[in-house]
Amino acid sequence: MFESLSARLGEVFRRLRAPGRLTEKEVEAGLREIRQALLAADVHYGVARDLLSRVAERAVGERVVESLTPAEQLLAIVRAEMAAAMGGSAAKLRLSGRPALVLLVGPAGSGKTTTAGKLARHLLKRGRRPLLVCADPQRPAAAEQLATLAARVGVPFASAVDDPVGEVAAAADRARRELLDPLVVDTPGFPPGVQPDPFLGELVRALAPGDVLLVLDALAGQEAVRMAEAFLPLGVTGLVLTKLDGDARGGAALSLPSRLAKPILFVGVGERPEDLEPFEPERMADRILGFGDLAGLAERLAEAGGEAAAASAARVREGTFTLEDFLTQLEAMGRAGPLDQLLARIPGLGKVAQEEELERELRRARAIIQSMTVEERRNPHIIGASRKRRIARGSGTTVQEVNQLLSQYEGARRLVRELGKRRLPPGWGSPAR
Ligand code: GDP
Ligand code: MG
Numbered sequence: 001m002f003e004s005l006s007a008r009l010g011e012v013f014r015r016l017r018a019p020g021r022l023t024e025k026e027v028e029a030g031l032r033e034i035r036q037a038l039l040a041a042d043v044h045y046g047v048a049r050d051l052l053s054r055v056a057e058r059a060v061g062e063r064v065v066e067s068l069t070p071a072e073q074l075l076a077i078v079r080a081e082m083a084a085a086m087g088g089s090a091a092k093l094r095l096s097g098r099p100a101l102v103l104l105v106g107p108a109g110s111g112k113t114t115t116a117g118k119l120a121r122h123l124l125k126r127g128r129r130p131l132l133v134c135a136d137p138q139r140p141a142a143a144e145q146l147a148t149l150a151a152r153v154g155v156p157f158a159s160a161v162d163d164p165v166g167e168v169a170a171a172a173d174r175a176r177r178e179l180l181d182p183l184v185v186d187t188p189g190f191p192p193g194v195q196p197d198p199f200l201g202e203l204v205r206a207l208a209p210g211d212v213l214l215v216l217d218a219l220a221g222q223e224a225v226r227m228a229e230a231f232l233p234l235g236v237t238g239l240v241l242t243k244l245d246g247d248a249r250g251g252a253a254l255s256l257p258s259r260l261a262k263p264i265l266f267v268g269v270g271e272r273p274e275d276l277e278p279f280e281p282e283r284m285a286d287r288i289l290g291f292g293d294l295a296g297l298a299e300r301l302a303e304a305g306g307e308a309a310a311a312s313a314a315r316v317r318e319g320t321f322t323l324e325d326f327l328t329q330l331e332a333m334g335r336a337g338p339l340d341q342l343l344a345r346i347p348g349l350g351k352v353a354q355e356e357e358l359e360r361e362l363r364r365a366r367a368i369i370q371s372m373t374v375e376e377r378r379n380p381h382i383i384g385a386s387r388k389r390r391i392a393r394g395s396g397t398t399v400q401e402v403n404q405l406l407s408q409y410e411g412a413r414r415l416v417r418e419l420g421k422r423r424l425p426p427g428w429g430s431p432a433r
Contacts, residue, residue, distance in 0.1 A: 001244055001245060001247060001248075001250075001269070001287060002041075002247065002248060002249070002250040002253075002287055002288050003248045004040075004041065004248040004249055005037060005038075005040075005041035005248070005249055005250045005288055006287070006288060006289065008033075008037040008040065008041075009034065009037050009288070009289055010289075012030055012033045012034055012037065013030075013074075013075055013289075015030075027056075027059055027074060030074065031052050031055060031056055031059075034052065034055075034078065035048055035049075035052050038051070038052075038254070040249075041249040041250050041251050041254070042221040042222060042249045042250075042251025042252070042255075043250070043251045043254045043255050044222055044225075044251070044255040044259055046259075047085060047254060047255045047258055047259065050085070050258075051081050051082065051085050054081050054084075055074075055077050055078055055081050058077045058081070059073070059074055059077055075289070078289070079282070079285045079286065079289055080285075082254070082281075082285040082288060082289070083281040083282040083284070083285040084281070085254060085257070085258055086253065086254060086257050086264065086279075086281035086284055086285065087257045087263045087264065087279075087281050088281055089281065090278060090279060090280045090281065091238055091263035091264070091265050091279070092265070092278075093211050093238075093265060094210040094211050094237065095181075095182055095210060095211065096210035097182075097208070097209075097210050098176065098181065099131070099172055099175040099176060099180060099181040099182050099183050100181055100182035100183070100210050100211070101168075101172070101182060101183050101185065101207055101208075101209035101210060101211070102119065102182050102183065102184045102185065102209065102210075102211040102213060103185045103187065103203065103204070103209040103211065103212045103213065103234075104116055104119075104184070104185065104186055104187060104213050104215055104240070105187050105196070105200060105212060105213070105214055105215070105231050105234055105236070106189060106214050106215035106216060106227075106231060106240075107189050107190060107191065107192060107216070107217070107220075107227045107231075108188075108189030108190060108191050109189060109217070110189060110215045110216055110217045110220075110227075110242060111215055111217060111240075111242030111243065111268055112186055112187065112189060112215045113136075113142065113145055113146055113149070113186050114149075114242070114268065114271065115213075115215050115240050115242060115266070115268060115276070116132055116146060116149070116184050116185075116186040117132070117146070117149030117150070117152070117153055117273050118266075118268065118273050118274070118275065118276035119184050119266070119276065120132050120149075120150065120153050120155045120184050120273075121153040121155075121273045121274065121276070122266075122276055122278075123182065123184070124153065124154065124155055128181060128182065129155075129179065129180045129181060130155050130180065130181070130182055130183070130184050131155065131156050131157070131158060131171060131174070131175050131178075131180040131181075131182075131183050131184070132146055132149070132150040132155055132156070132157045132158070132184050132186070133157075133158045133159075133160050133168055133171045133183050133184065133185045133186065134146040134147070134157070134158075134159050134160060134161060134186050135160040135161065135164040135167070135168055135185050135186065135187050135188075135199075135203065136161060136186060136187055136188040137161045137162065137164055137188065137197075137199070138188040138197075139188065142161070142186070142188065143159045143161050146186050147159070149273065152273060153273045156178075156180060158170075158171040158174065160185075164187075164199050164203060165199060165202050165203050165206050165207075168183070168185060168203060168207060169206065169207065171183060172207070185203075185209070187200060187203075190230065192223075192226060192227045192230075193230075194230070195230055196230055196231060196234070200234060201233075201234065204234050204235055210237070211237050211238065212234055212235050212236050212237050212238075213236070213237070213238055213239065213240050213265065213266075214228055214231050214232075214236040214238070214239050214240070214260075214262070215239075215240045215242060216228060216239060216240070216241055216242070216252070216256065217241075217242055217243050218241050218242060218243050218244045218246075218247040218252040218253060218267075219243050219246060219247055219252075220252065221249065221251045221252050222251060222252070222255065224252050224256060225255075225256065225259050225260065228256075228260055232260070236260075236262055237262070238262055238263050238264070238265040239256060239257070239260065239262050239263065239264045239265065240264070240265060240266045240267070240268065241253055241256065241264050241266075241267045241268070241279070242267070242268035243268060244267045244268060244269050245268075245269045245270050245275070250288050253267070253284060253288075254288070263279075264279040265278070265279055266278055266279055267279050267284075322377060322378050323369055323372070323376075323377045323378070323380055323409055324369070324377045324378070326365075326369075326408075326409045327365060327366060327369045364395075364397055364401060364405070365405055365408075367395035367396060367397065368391060368392075368395045368397055368401065368402055368405050369405075370395070371390075371391045371394030371395040372391055376391075380406055380409065380410075383402075383406065385399075388402045388403065
């Protein structure tokens with residue numbers, strides 16, 4: 001996700017990070033490079049221009065914070081303004097009405113049906129009892145696709161393909177009787193330039209859904225704006241941006257909220273039902289800037305790994321994790337799904353090549369940590385040369401491998417501490433208004 005943009009911005013900030021104060025010239029040159037990076041990432045030029053003029057304004061106006069270098073301050077401002085450009089704070093589903101109605105609309109192939117299944121799972125995990133409804137009268141296979149997804153995520157399904165408006169109303173009645181809430185309604189897509197079927201407008205008028213989510217494909221980049229036009233008159237309340245997993249550039253995520261004046265509520269990061277994330281502008285800015293996404297990682301690990309992993313994920317977030325936590329995290333990663341996806345979020349850990357290789361490393365890490373005493377696991381700094389030899393013998397590894405594990409752990413711990421420090425002083429995270 002955002003690999004090419006992150007790489008370019010990382011380069012800009014690395015150069016700025018040279019010791020000493022930044023001159024005005026250096027700041028200017030830095031901003032110019034950031035602008036080029038944004039444009040190369042397909043960020044709309046107006047969005048990039050506004051973003052950078054606010055950054056420039058603040059970079060001059062802000063008072064110097066002692067604990068940050070000038071380059072870090074600039075980074076902090078860019079981060080905050082990037083988050084502001086993406087909507088500032090996280091937007092949520094309204095879920096108003098009884099039952100609440102969530103209507104998914106959008107161009108053909110943008111990911112509506114997949115998102116319907118993901119959203120049902122998301123809501124189910126948060127204690128709701130959603131009903132998945134297919135209101136796509138155009139494709140006979142559509143109902144089947146959604147019914148299969150419903151079975152897979154374990155939620156009830158209703159078809160509304162013959163008389164969409166009447167049947168969705170009937171599904172709402174059923175939902176009231178069976179205490180299902182909300183209805184997640186999938187609709188047919190339309191190619192760009194083709195007006196959506198009038199029944200969509202009728203559906204919106206008759207049932208007044210509290211949420212009308214426009215599902216857009218991140219890979220369409222700026223094209224998505226044009227594709228969105230036909231759907232905006234339906235009273236779109238928010239956006240879902242899909243296929244972010246394949247988006248190296250990030251232009252859509254950065255541009256769409258301001259260009260369409262709609263918040264992004266969720267992003268799709270893969271094809272499976274669990275590959276949906278609530279959109280959080282600050283977190284997204286962190287990812288774009290290449291900080292990785294530890295908060296997101298911790299959440300996924302908690303979901304995949306049960307209680308022990310959840311407690312340990314909390315310590316990861318706080319930057320106080322032990323070698324035992326390190327092992328719990330490594331093991332939970334194995335259960336959390338595509339490892340590369342998870343690892344890619346930890347800067348520096350991004351390049352563990354093969355799953356097999358990782359499996360081997362995991363086994364070794366487990367053996368090494370299990371050969372340590374409880375005290376050693378909690379205070380690794382007491383592990384000197386003779387303890388290392390004992391641990392290597394006990395785990396069937398070499399001292400070199402023990403060293404390697406300790407330095408991986410130390411690296412992860414340092415990283416977490418660094419990221420913790422970047423929690424900026426009050427006021428830094430919010431946009432200047
Ligand atoms: P619809 O026509 O809008 O209903 O689109 P579908 O839900 O049928 O999705 C079209 C294709 O996009 C399918 O192959 C999905 O698996 C794929 N897809 C949807 N969302 C994502 C996503 O977030 N990431 C990836 N990689 N693929 C996705
Ligand atoms: Mg569909």
